[in-house]
Amino acid sequence: xxxxxxxxxxxxxxxxxxxxxxxxxxxxxxxxxxxEEVALIEKKLEETKRQIFLNLSAWDRIKIARHxxxxxxxxxxxxxxxxxxxxxxxxxxxEDRAVVGGFACLGPHKVMVxxxxxxxxxxxxxxxxxxxxxxxxxxxxxxxxxxxxxFGLPIISLIDTAGAYPGxxxxxxxxxxxxxxxxxxxxxxxxxxxxxVIGEGGSGGALGIGVANRVLILENAYYSVISPEGxxxxxxxxxxxxxxxxxxxxxxxxxxxxxxxVDEVVPEPLGGAHTDPETCAETLKAALxxxxxxxxxxxxxxxxxxxxxxxxxxxxxxxxxxxxxEAVEAQSPKT
Amino acid sequence: MSTTSFxxxxxxxxxxxxxxxxxxxxxxxxxxNKKPKLAAKPKKREIPEGLWTKCPKCGTMVFDKELDENLKxxxxxxxxxxxxxxxxxxxxxxxxxFEEMDADMTSVDVLQFTGVASYTSKLQDYQRATGLKDxxxxxxxxxxxHRVALGVMDFSFLGGSMGSVVGEKLTRLxxxxxxxxxxxxxxxxxxxxxMYEGMFSLMQMAKTxxxxxxxxxxxxxxxxxxxxPTTAGVMASYAxxxxxxxxxxxxxxxFAGPRVIKxxxxxxxxxxxxxxxxxxxxxxxxxxxxxxxMKAQLIKYLDYLTGGQKxxxxx
Ligand SMILES: [Zn+2]
Numbered sequence: 001x002x003x004x005x006x007x008x009x010x011x012x013x014x015x016x017x018x019x020x021x022x023x024x025x026x027x028x029x030x031x032x033x034x035x036e037e038v039a040l041i042e043k044k045l046e047e048t049k050r051q052i053f054l055n056l057s058a059w060d061r062i063k064i065a066r067h068x069x070x071x072x073x074x075x076x077x078x079x080x081x082x083x084x085x086x087x088x089x090x091x092x093x094x095e096d097r098a099v100v101g102g103f104a105c106l107g108p109h110k111v112m113v114x115x116x117x118x119x120x121x122x123x124x125x126x127x128x129x130x131x132x133x134x135x136x137x138x139x140x141x142x143x144x145x146x147x148x149x150x151f152g153l154p155i156i157s158l159i160d161t162a163g164a165y166p167g168x169x170x171x172x173x174x175x176x177x178x179x180x181x182x183x184x185x186x187x188x189x190x191x192x193x194x195x196x197v198i199g200e201g202g203s204g205g206a207l208g209i210g211v212a213n214r215v216l217i218l219e220n221a222y223y224s225v226i227s228p229e230g231x232x233x234x235x236x237x238x239x240x241x242x243x244x245x246x247x248x249x250x251x252x253x254x255x256x257x258x259x260x261x262v263d264e265v266v267p268e269p270l271g272g273a274h275t276d277p278e279t280c281a282e283t284l285k286a287a288l289x290x291x292x293x294x295x296x297x298x299x300x301x302x303x304x305x306x307x308x309x310x311x312x313x314x315x316x317x318x319x320x321x322x323x324x325x326e327a328v329e330a331q332s333p334k335t
Numbered sequence: 336m337s338t339t340s341f342x343x344x345x346x347x348x349x350x351x352x353x354x355x356x357x358x359x360x361x362x363x364x365x366x367x368n369k370k371p372k373l374a375a376k377p378k379k380r381e382i383p384e385g386l387w388t389k390c391p392k393c394g395t396m397v398f399d400k401e402l403d404e405n406l407k408x409x410x411x412x413x414x415x416x417x418x419x420x421x422x423x424x425x426x427x428x429x430x431x432x433f434e435e436m437d438a439d440m441t442s443v444d445v446l447q448f449t450g451v452a453s454y455t456s457k458l459q460d461y462q463r464a465t466g467l468k469d470x471x472x473x474x475x476x477x478x479x480x481h482r483v484a485l486g487v488m489d490f491s492f493l494g495g496s497m498g499s500v501v502g503e504k505l506t507r508l509x510x511x512x513x514x515x516x517x518x519x520x521x522x523x524x525x526x527x528x529x530m531y532e533g534m535f536s537l538m539q540m541a542k543t544x545x546x547x548x549x550x551x552x553x554x555x556x557x558x559x560x561x562x563x564p565t566t567a568g569v570m571a572s573y574a575x576x577x578x579x580x581x582x583x584x585x586x587x588x589x590f591a592g593p594r595v596i597k598x599x600x601x602x603x604x605x606x607x608x609x610x611x612x613x614x615x616x617x618x619x620x621x622x623x624x625x626x627x628x629m630k631a632q633l634i635k636y637l638d639y640l641t642g643g644q645k646x647x648x649x650x
Contacts, residue, residue, distance in 0.1 A: 164571075164590065164591075165599075166590070166591030166592075166595045166596045166599050166600075167591075167596060167599060167600050168596060168600060168602060168604065168605065168608070170590070170591075171589050171590060171591065171596065171608070171609060172617050173617075174575070174614075174617070174618075174619050175571075175590045175591075176567075176570040176571040176574075176575050176589070176590035177571075177575040177576070177619060179571040179572075179575075179590075180540075180544060180570075180571050180572050180573070180574070180575035180576045181575070181576060183540055183541050183544035183545075183571075183572055184544040184545070184547055184548045184551070184576050185548070187541075187544065187545045187548040187549075188548050188552065203528075203537060203568075204528075204537070204540060204567070204568055204571040204572075204590075207537055207538075207540060207541060208571075210541075211541050211545075223534060224533070224534065224537075225528045225530055225532075225533055225534055225536050225537040225568075226528070226530045231530055234530070235450040235451050235530075236450070236451055245450075247449075248446070248448055248449050248450055249446070249530070249533045249534075250446050250533050250534070251533065251534065256534060259445075259533075259534070259535075261534045261535070261538065307545075308545050308549075311538060311541045311542050311545050312506070312542055312545060312546075314499075314502075314535055314538035314539070314541075314542055315498075315499030315500075315502055315503050315535055315538070315539065315542065316443050316445040316499050316532075316535060317440050317441065317442060317443060317499045317500045317503055318440065318441045318442070318443050319437070319439065319440050320439035
């Protein structure tokens with residue numbers, strides 16, 4: 001019953017009303033039957049949900065993306081994958097539990113699945129460091145990805161992090177370098193790589209496991225260069241302006257698709273992934289399989305070329321044509 | 336030198352954002368708010384002669400002309416003042432050998448960023464005040480006997496932040512270096528990704544590193560030079576993956592801003608945290624080189640990096 005978001009209130013009220021009525025069937029309205037009234041409320045509930053979720057602001061969606069009951073990486077590994085064998089450690093310093101990874105099956109395919117992992121309660125959040133990885137997490141992810149590359153296993157990367165961890169140890173062990181090396185090395189892996197942002201796509205910490213042939217995003221997830229709060233603090237001098245910043249940054253799944261920054265928006269159950277994690281996992285599984293099977297058909301050289309060109313074309317700028325001196329807006333051609 | 340002088344003075348970052356240290360919210364030069372007069376560059380040399388600058392580290396009053404002649408390094412204490420990209424290029428390359436690439440490329444407000452001020456007006460203000468089109472200058476040049484692909488960032492343009500132009504110019508430079516089998520040097524100074532360009536700015540990290548992957552695969556040398564300050568998205572991409580990583584003395588270098596780290600961890604930061612010297616002690620940096628020695632040292636590194644068996648084999 002806890003963890004309701006403010007815009008969910010009308011839905012919760014209707015759900016309560018329905019539950020109440022079912023508990024006390026004798027209390028139904030006098031002019032219609034019990035069954036009719038239930039049907040009526042159920043219809044109203046669906047309409048209300050649809051209405052609310054159709055008109056969510058960017059900030060509302062970020063609240064869903066951060067919902068404490070939202071399915072996390074291990075939930076998707078449980079529901080969309082089978083036969084998970086977790087592998088640990090970066091072989092350099094430590095085991096970072098903000099990143100999970102291991103062998104698993106996606107449908108008929110043996111793959112390496114990695115992802116950032118948040119905790120459900122305080123205890124688990126301490127273990128998972130709230131899903132914010134240290135350098136060891138990125139190095140472990142790269143170790144597993146290189147292992148996958150060596151033995152021909154496709155890589156599925158699930159992204160859900162507010163960002164890489166801003167801590168003293170993280171800096172002392174060069175978190176920026178760990179991320180940068182991943183960006184470079186992921187570009188040279190010959191196996192298919194598919195990334196999916198399932199919750200929060202927090203800046204470099206997300207991109208650090210996000211260099212892929214296809215980048216998918218769940219409907220209510222976001223992917224941003226900076227948190228809306230951080231952006232608000234800098235540009236508006238007020239963290240409370242986060243909703244405005246969220247809007248301005250264009251970080252919702254639909255915005256990112258419109259800008260060509262992601263390849264597909266994976267729909268969530270009406271009401272958000274947290275209302276029906278299993279259905280959401282099924283949908284994600286189908287989307288992952290579709291892209292995986294497509295890319296599996298390509299040669300390693302084609303996979304490398306497509307991945308390079310995909311990231312190569314990101315950017316908008318003006319260039320002067322040397323002949324006319326006229327400025328033209330350019331973006332590298334789509335591939 | 337105290338860390339506070341770095342964190343507060345030059346970075347000027349009020350942020351609390353982990354993954355990205357932002358550019359200063361306000362232009363660094365006071366004359367910005369009044370409409371800048373023509374290409375007014377509030378540089379000291381345009382102000383009447385005989386001006387002195389107080390060194391923030393040792394407190395000595397340094398004659399500006401001497402400071403300029405010494406590449407903006409304090410003659411008393413070796414404090415490295417900020418230096419523009421043009422001045423730096425001048426200090427590194429052989430005269431008249433710098434062939435600039437993409438000199439006219441400029442940023443566009445692709446998101447139509449609706450913040451407190453429009454991105455377009457910010458760009459115009461900075462272009463007027465700095466005489467730069469954006470935060471990086473790239474080109475092919477000669478340094479000693481070596482032909483080199485050189486990229487130099489300038490912090491005075493929107494805090495050296497990386498948007499599509501910085502990413503594209505550097506990527507073209509790296510691709511050109513790979514194509515022409517040239518060594519690459521990038522001299523960084525940046526507050527991180529340029530948030531006005533949203534996810535397009537984040538993607539420049541992947542784009543530049545992608546180009547570097549193929550430059551490295553071709554066994555061509557890349558020297559990354561970190562200058563004050565180099566942080567966040569730039570540090571978490573091309574600046575961190577050099578065959579050699581060199582820093583200027585006292586440069587602030589890191590991923591997250593010190594205030595963010597303090598707020599997150601509620602811990603005291605160790606002395607010298609996130610300085611070049613600290614990172615040398617922690618194993619990231621190959622060498623700290625004074626600006627006055629930089630050119631000679633870079634040429635020496637290139638002698639070694641291009642003088643091995645591979646070069647002998649005529650590759
Ligand atoms: Zn001094």
